[in-house]
Amino acid sequence: MRVLLPDLPEFRALSEHDEGGVPGVTFDHYSRTHVPDGPADGVVLWLVGGDTRTRLLRTPGLKWVLTLTAGIEHVQGHLPPEVALFNASRLHDRAVAVHALSGMLAAARGLHRFRDAQARAHWDAPALPGHSALTTLDDRHVVLWGYGHIGRHLEDLLRPLGAHVHGIRSATPSAERDELLAQADWVVLLLPSTPDTRGIVGAPVLAHLKRGAWLVNVGRGNLIDTGALVDALTDGHLGGAVLDVTDPEPLPGPHPLWHLPNVILTPHVASTTTDLVPRGAQLTRDFLIDLQQGHEPEGRVTPGRPY
Known part of the structure; x- marks a missing residue:
């Protein structure tokens, strides 16, 4: 051979x-x-x-x-x-799960805001209206959209932290999926890019999420309508987003996602x-x-x- x-x-x-x-x-x-x-x-x-x-x-x-x-x-x-x-x-499942959890914990503890303040040599991070509290994952509802190997690893990591974990699969009925998304404090995208999943998180899905929810994408950038995401982040409907992948990728220099204070960006390194x-x-x-x-x-x- x-x-x-x-x-x-x-x-x-x-x-x-x-x-x-x-x-x-x-x-x-x-x-x-x-x-x-x-x-x-x-x-x-x-x-x-x-x-x-x-x-x-x-x-x-x-x-x-x-x-x-x-x-x-x-x-x-x-x-x-x-x-x-x-x-x-x-080869990548556990690293991606750990990366997703790291972003969630960083966001919950406001580490992105404190890092921004550190860059300005400020002791106190500026409060984001409506989203300034430091939290944990205790009693938070986390929806894993795409429940395969990565999802199972991530669930194992989340449960000891007190989170309520729910999985959405392709066979999940749409009514059940919509109910889970409406209750979610965190939605973690673990989907592959297919004709059925591209753009699956658009303005209607984002509007369906409860105010203050966070979105994590360690799947593929084209799962999300980026323009709709920017709008939801800017108007305060979403608490924030942790994005290891984007559309387009890499992001061009002037793109608004670079500058939103409630966004944590990493350059497609979740499995590294x-x-x-x-x-x-x-x-x-x-x-x-x-x-x-x-x-x-x-x-x-x-x-x-x-x-």
Whole structure:
């Protein structure tokens, strides 16, 4: 079996048997500018731009692709139906859950306001009208919209903090979904980007949330109508937003989201950890061993799967 891997030391070690490699697999390595010639059975896709990704997905003889991301929109639709697609959501689930919780706790404790005051060398942070209280997550209703692996990790983190956690799945009846959203103190978006979810949080949904609710997005930026979000944040209907992803992404310099005091922005880093590359190589090794042993690896993606 010939497999194309990212040209990184952690992945090159997979071909070295005394370093925990994978016997019986021949490896070649691609970079941002170089794709090896010839057929291959599989591609482990990571850290490449569109042109290189397109060339990799056109590799002759391709049987499977493992993308070391949770999202698959950059791959889905570009593969023939006979090529199996796997994602690596388990590589990122816990980090994304921790990032979402970190943003929620920072917002509840007003850390963003105190950081802004620190930049001005002011001891006291300015109060935001109607939203100045420092709170905890005790007795707060948290709705996880998109209840998969990340949602379950986040629920495990939230329950010891006293939060009431509710999940919304694709099968949740619309009346139940609307009731949960209307009661929510926090709504955490964990949805993938699909034709059914793009723009799912628009002006009607934002207006349906109770005044003072906070919105967290660690899913995809295009889940939210950004203009409607800015309006809801500016007029005080929303308490605030914690956004790791935006639409557009990255935000242009003049965009109003940069300057709203009730917004916490991070640059699409929710899944980033210092050990991400070694963990990605280890996941790849386990994946290849499963294949070699005739087992179905984790992460098989079914087109149009529900959340």
